[in-house]
Amino acid sequence: MEVLLYLSCGLSAGLLGGYLGLGGGIVMVPFLTVLAGVDFKAAVPVSATAIVVNSLSSSNEYVKKGMADMELVILLSVFMVMGNITGSNLSQVVPADFSRILFTVLLIYTAFSFLKGRKPTEKLSFEDHRTRYFMVCTVIAFITGVLAGLLGVGGGVILVPTLYLIVGLPLTTARGTSALMIGFSAAASATVYFLNNQVNLQIVAPVIAGIVVGGKIGGRFGTVAKPLVVKVLFFIVMLYLAFRLSSESIMRLF
Amino acid sequence: MKEKLFNSNSLIKYQRYSRNLVALYFITLTLLSATSIWVSVEAIYWGVVGLLLIALLRVLVFAHEFRKAGLFRFSLLSYLLGVVILSTVALKYWIL
Numbered sequence: 001m002e003v004l005l006y007l008s009c010g011l012s013a014g015l016l017g018g019y020l021g022l023g024g025g026i027v028m029v030p031f032l033t034v035l036a037g038v039d040f041k042a043a044v045p046v047s048a049t050a051i052v053v054n055s056l057s058s059s060n061e062y063v064k065k066g067m068a069d070m071e072l073v074i075l076l077s078v079f080m081v082m083g084n085i086t087g088s089n090l091s092q093v094v095p096a097d098f099s100r101i102l103f104t105v106l107l108i109y110t111a112f113s114f115l116k117g118r119k120p121t122e123k124l125s126f127e128d129h130r131t132r133y134f135m136v137c138t139v140i141a142f143i144t145g146v147l148a149g150l151l152g153v154g155g156g157v158i159l160v161p162t163l164y165l166i167v168g169l170p171l172t173t174a175r176g177t178s179a180l181m182i183g184f185s186a187a188a189s190a191t192v193y194f195l196n197n198q199v200n201l202q203i204v205a206p207v208i209a210g211i212v213v214g215g216k217i218g219g220r221f222g223t224v225a226k227p228l229v230v231k232v233l234f235f236i237v238m239l240y241l242a243f244r245l246s247s248e249s250i251m252r253l254f
Numbered sequence: 255m256k257e258k259l260f261n262s263n264s265l266i267k268y269q270r271y272s273r274n275l276v277a278l279y280f281i282t283l284t285l286l287s288a289t290s291i292w293v294s295v296e297a298i299y300w301g302v303v304g305l306l307l308i309a310l311l312r313v314l315v316f317a318h319e320f321r322k323a324g325l326f327r328f329s330l331l332s333y334l335l336g337v338v339i340l341s342t343v344a345l346k347y348w349i350l
Contacts, residue, residue, distance in 0.1 A: 052306065056312075063265060063269070070320075188343055195343070201302070209284040
């Protein structure tokens with residue numbers, strides 16, 4: 001019975017993650033902690049390991065259809081991983097409640113901007129502004145990495161809207177690029193958890209079995225997804241994440 | 255568009271074979287444990303080791319493809335990514 005629960009956890013994370021170009025941690029961690037009764041500290045390493053598989057599985061569907069920018073993948077990954085290290089070190093200095101509430105405000109603003117589908121004021125194009133394009137992208141990747149490290153969340157939920165709204169990438173390319181990128185940062189985190197013996201091997205096997213199937217299906221549907229459906233789903237995911245991040249901090253304030 | 259020079263066929267093949275291998279391995283382990291057949295923790299352990307290696311080796315596929323496409327800066331950047339990931343692991347595991 002437990003195996004089925006873990007399997008469905010991986011499957012649902014793969015489906016949503018693959019569809020939206022995310023890792024699926026936003027599904028896995030609550031699923032494992034709330035439904036399966038797994039401790040939070042055990043759920044996070046399992047989630048990080050499974051995200052590596054989801055990236056392998058779902059990104060292939062986007063790459064096959066040319067919906068991922070390979071140059072951006074490498075460039076952004078380098079700076080995102082660097083930002084991630086900075087963020088996780090900063091989290092020891094910056095008060096958690098402050099960063100969570102600040103990020104919540106940012107998430108809510110992004111969620112509404114994303115839903116409206118506001119066009120960027122100036123679309124940066126690679127051909128015309130090569131240096132500027134790359135500068136903007138590296139800054140975005142670094143900040144995304146810092147935020148992800150600071151709050152302990154995956155980068156995908158921040159990265160896709162930023163690539164779409166600020167860089168001006170098409171929604172499918174933003175999701176495909178993100179799906180490939182998250183594999184690298186997740187691999188770094190998962191390796192650290194694994195070396196510290198924090199990955200629960202009994203849980204991780206069925207979750208991986210589920211996510212490898214879910215990721216493929218999710219990725220396949222994601223490449224033909226209608227932008228409105230993606231935007232609405234992202235809107236819900238971002239508001240949900242905002243709620244999860246801020247609820248405890250707000251409760252503490254009152 | 256320069257990105258068109260990047261031939262993604264190797265990456266697609268690499269990811270497809272890795273995914274199939276991971277799927278076969280972990281689905282078999284899950285089925286065995288679901289049918290109450292004893293599954294060694296070591297089998298899962300080495301599965302995860304293999305999975306992490308597959309993920310890290312993907313950087314080399316990128317580097318190779320960029321080099322073949324004549325995008326040498328991006329090839330170097332791919333190696334740099336590998337170094338950054340390994341340094342992160344070393345930093346978090348051994349130093350912090």
